[in-house]
Amino acid sequence: MNKCLIVGGSNGIGLAIAMLCAQKAQSVTIIDRVEPDGLMPANVFYRPMNLLNNDYGFLHDYEDIDTLVITAGFGRVTPFEQILAKEIDNSFTVNALAVIHILHFFFPRMRQQQPFQCAVMGSIAGLVVSPMLALYGATKAAVCSGVESLNIELEEAGTDNRILVVSPGSIKGTRFNGGANDLSLTEPLAAEIFQRMEARQTLFIPQYDEVFKGVLARYHDNPHQFGIDSYRYKLQSGRLSNGPQLKVGYLSGTFDLFHIGHLNMLRRAKQYCDYLVVGVHRDASHKGKTAYIPYDERVDIVRNIKFVDEVIPSEPEDSDVWTKGIVKYDFLFVGSDYKGTERFNRYEEYFKDKGVKIIYFPYTQGTSSTQLRNFLDHK
Numbered sequence: 060m061n062k063c064l065i066v067g068g069s070n071g072i073g074l075a076i077a078m079l080c081a082q083k084a085q086s087v088t089i090i091d092r093v094e095p096d097g098l099m100p101a102n103v104f105y106r107p108m109n110l111l112n113n114d115y116g117f118l119h120d121y122e123d124i125d126t127l128v129i130t131a132g133f134g135r136v137t138p139f140e141q142i143l144a145k146e147i148d149n150s151f152t153v154n155a156l157a158v159i160h161i162l163h164f165f166f167p168r169m170r171q172q173q174p175f176q177c178a179v180m181g182s183i184a185g186l187v188v189s190p191m192l193a194l195y196g197a198t199k200a201a202v203c204s205g206v207e208s209l210n211i212e213l214e215e216a217g218t219d220n221r222i223l224v225v226s227p228g229s230i231k232g233t234r235f236n237g238g239a240n241d242l243s244l245t246e247p248l249a250a251e252i253f254q255r256m257e258a259r260q261t262l263f264i265p266q267y268d269e270v271f272k273g274v275l276a277r278y279h280d281n282p283h284q285f286g287i288d289s290y291r292y293k294l295q296s297g298r299l300s301n302g303p304q305l306k307v308g309y310l311s312g313t314f315d316l317f318h319i320g321h322l323n324m325l326r327r328a329k330q331y332c333d334y335l336v337v338g339v340h341r342d343a344s345h346k347g348k349t350a351y352i353p354y355d356e357r358v359d360i361v362r363n364i365k366f367v368d369e370v371i372p373s374e375p376e377d378s379d380v381w382t383k384g385i386v387k388y389d390f391l392f393v394g395s396d397y398k399g400t401e402r403f404n405r406y407e408e409y410f411k412d413k414g415v416k417i418i419y420f421p422y423t424q425g426t427s428s429t430q431l432r433n434f435l436d437h438k
Contacts (some may be wrong), residue, residue: 060176062124063087066161067131069095069105072180072230075242075249076128077103088121091131092330109330110157111149112366118164126176127165128256129158134184134195135300136293142194143303145368149333154198159205162222166209170216178256179206181226183264183271187278190290191299199226210261221259225252228271308332309380310392311373313340314357315350320422322364327420328392329366336386337361338373378406381415388415395419 063080067073069091080087081100089095090108099105108117110131132154158179169175184192185199206222213220231244248265255263264271278285293299308328314321314337329335339358343350350357362370371385377393380386391410397403398419407417 060084060126061086062121063126063128064090064121064124066090066110066127066129066157067180068128069093071130072245072249072252073128073130075245076130076178076252078242078246079249079253080126080128084126088124090117107330109332110153111333112326112329113152113156115157115160115164118161122168124165125174126256127161128177129161129179131157132180132198133304134192134198135304136191136298137300138191139193143305145305145334146303147194149305150194150198151201154195155201158202162206162209169213169220169222170218171220172218175220176256176259177220178223178225178252181206181224183226183228183274186226186264187275188282188286188289190286191293207261219259221261223252223256223260223263225263225265227265230265305333306331306390307334307336307386307388308390308392309336309338309377309386309388311338311340311377311380313343313350314361315343315352317352317357317360324392324394324420325361325364325366328390328418331390331392331418334368335366336369336371336380336388337367338371338377338380340373376402378409381410381413391415391417393417393419395421 060080060083063077063084063086065073065077065080065087068077068087068089070093073089073091074095077087077089077095078100081103085102087100087103089099089103089105091105092107092109094105094107095103106117134150134154162177162179165175165177169177179202181203182195182199183189184196185201185203187196189196203224203226206224210221213222227248230248231241251265252263277288308331310324310328312321312324325335325337339354339361340350341354352360358370361367371380374380374383374385377391381388381391391406393403403417410417
């Protein structure tokens with residue numbers, strides 16, 4: 060083992076596996092939307108990445124890895140009618156589509172004789188009927204079934220490499236469904252996953268003999284009754300989620316003469332959140348300027364940027380969007396030149412007890428609206 064890539068390795072079982080890899084590999088890269096919890100060993104590197112962006116070009120930077128672990132994923136126990144349409148898209152994008160895309164990129168390497176270790180996180184919910192967890196189960200069923208077929212292709216290609224699917228029930232010590240990170244609880248499971256991945260196994264169901272052998276037998280004996288029992292158990296267990304697992308971000312701007320700086324800011328913002336709302340100013344009078352491009356056209360441009368989920372008219376104050384209930388965002392994004400201003404000091408004080416985090420983005424060198432305006436004004 061030389062180089063490892065852990066997708067979704069900032070917390071829970073992914074982080075525990077990353078720490079084990081760090082003991083054996085030259086380098087370990089964690090790809091995740093948030094930074095890893097705690098101090099990392101010197102050979103562990105973090106790269107921010109939101110799989111919701113459907114951008115897999117970053118994989119070319121890791122063509123020389125020999126170990127791949129994908130643990131990214133999320134879900135919640137709730138009646139299907141309470142799932143938001145955006146949650147459906149996000150769940151399939153992160154839990155299934157991203158997994159398949161990443162496996163597809165590295166599959167030519169897996170088909171070779173050179174050792175390549177790989178493990179992906181499935182779920183027992185992907186192997187049995189799971190009411191109240193239908194969306195999550197559907198995404199994991201896609202992964203479990205797909206990888207089972209891929210392992211046959213690897214076998215027929217004559218390589219010993221295999222993809223291990225880990226299909227647990229609930230895992231203690233992770234943030235899944237509102238839990239908390241505790242490496243002392245996830246490290247033993249991570250060690251067993253690691254051993255089975257090294258042994259080129261294809262399926263690992265934790266607590267199989269103790270719990271899930273009987274669960275699977277009951278399911279195969281009478282799937283319908285199993286589903287009824289599962290439904291009633293979840294209702295009585297107190298595990299139902301109270302709300303959607305969506306982190307909402309908001310930023311505002313004029314977006315006149317749209318350029319790479321605007322695109323970079325939207326891209327960075329979407330790294331933090333599941334749903335990005337953008338407020339577009341009707342004009343540039345707040346800066347004492349005139350917009351070159353009409354408001355409706357600027358809205359149409361921003362709405363068609365793939366990182367943007369919704370566009371709304373901006374309010375005089377970014378805090379008004381939250382206070383008026385227009386968008387109850389979790390993140391407010393703005394350029395770093397606003398940090399320390401009276402306005403944003405006021406915002407920080409207002410939001411400090413409301414669960415809203417203000418993210419200040421440094422401006423990158425390159426094209427700016429000011430440069431374009433100066434060019435147009437003096438042409």
